[in-house]
Amino acid sequence: MLATGPVRDGVPEHGRVPKYYAVKARLLALLPELGEGTPLPPERELAADYGVSRATVRQAISELVLEGRLSAHQGRGTFVAQPKLIHPLDLVSYTEAVRAMGREPGRRLVTSEELTPDGELAESLHIGADEKVIHLERVLLTDGEPTGLESTYLPSRRFPTLLDVFDPTESLYRCLQDDLGVVFAEADEQIETALASPREAQLLGTNPALPMLLLHRVSYDADGAPIERVRTLYRGDRIGFATKLRG
Amino acid sequence: MLATGPVRDGVPEHGRVPKYYAVKARLLALLPELGEGTPLPPERELAADYGVSRATVRQAISELVLEGRLSAHQGRGTFVAQPKLIHPLDLVSYTEAVRAMGREPGRRLVTSEELTPDGELAESLHIGADEKVIHLERVLLTDGEPTGLESTYLPSRRFPTLLDVFDPTESLYRCLQDDLGVVFAEADEQIETALASPREAQLLGTNPALPMLLLHRVSYDADGAPIERVRTLYRGDRIGFATKLRG
DNA sequence: CTCCTTGATTGGTTCGGACCAGTTGCGCGA
């Protein structure tokens, strides 16, 4: 299990334990014996069994869903979730990363357009505010399941033929390197937690309150010229990252 | 503002927008003119103003708190939050990172003990299950504000004098290097989202449902021997990470 | 046998109310 090193008991040294947390702990204790994919009893049943209101059960379940331990689907029920996938945090494409995990990568194009960048975007791509930017937005799939939503912005002037040669269900990195001769030398990457908008949640097939890992990257070639700016939302309940630090 | 690159409008192309999200958007639109540290009107007042129930306002506020845009304090009110701090993701200590941001680092010792490791911990530190482990748990402070909770586990046999020479309000890395001659060569690091337990939330002065960035690290010396295993919870509403990727 | 419709079941949203826990300000007494 991902990063489950030693933890302290969750109960505060002082102060009371909220009811919903007690319910959460009881549900958590069920998971190992239930196993991946197993349905939990319905919320109304759990509320009756545990002698609390449904709202209290919902709060407990909500936290376990946020943590990626449960998976809730309106109309179907709540299930024990799969373990998180660990992606490498480095200059490889999503395709390569997923393949390295023995999983099947995929992508679904949402948006393909040319637009006028705002000041910040123009600045990070070192282009003028009057130049155009190619915007590609794709849902990232692992074994057919949406795990991320990626928005890539590239300078139109630098890649005038991109939309002609690029197949949006394939790796953009591969296309840039093999078809357009781009060399990725380095990238600046930022990571933070974020929530998805209802639109993003819909595209990812999740609830809007699910915390995401928001990755924000600007890639550069060997001359230090920006290649792309990428904003990627990964489902925090499904994805983690790993990297090796060197002194 | 951290990683706020271009975003798509949050409204789904299909389907209705939940009331709480409309409230969220209205509140979000207030923030720029209000400015950091400004109190919002009380929940009950907002509910009356917006013509919704208090629960609906709470849900909207809750999401903005999760995202680090608002900061809610029981008994005091809800305030516009400070921007997130960006930490480097590399082999420097928390002290160095915070100082580099022009902020004042600090630590508060919570736990200092010697304990028997479980199988997983013993294995990652390359020690026998009958050996002891030093466990240090500290709250990490930035300008006096708790921003992280760090649990460090070190092999007792390797560092028999550690608890004698180490001042828990100072940098452990500095102590290991300067006082005990340790050389940090590399580390394996994992990042994922997590929720704090009520205890952890209490120590961090936050609410339990606040998403955290959970960092899990094992550091090694130049001979590849493990130095420490560290589990750090950072407040997702306050902290992000940055790194440079090289091809 | 296949497809469509309906009803039951599931989780998601919203409401209003009550109560709890933490904070702050004001008034009164020493």
Added chain:
DNA sequence: TCGCGCAACTGGTCCGAACCAATCAAGGAG
């Protein structure tokens, strides 16, 4: 004037009810 206690105010927890939206299974009709 200062300190303490109380009341009002704030966000946090919990309840129950109603309604909405998605899913699924069973039955009926073609």
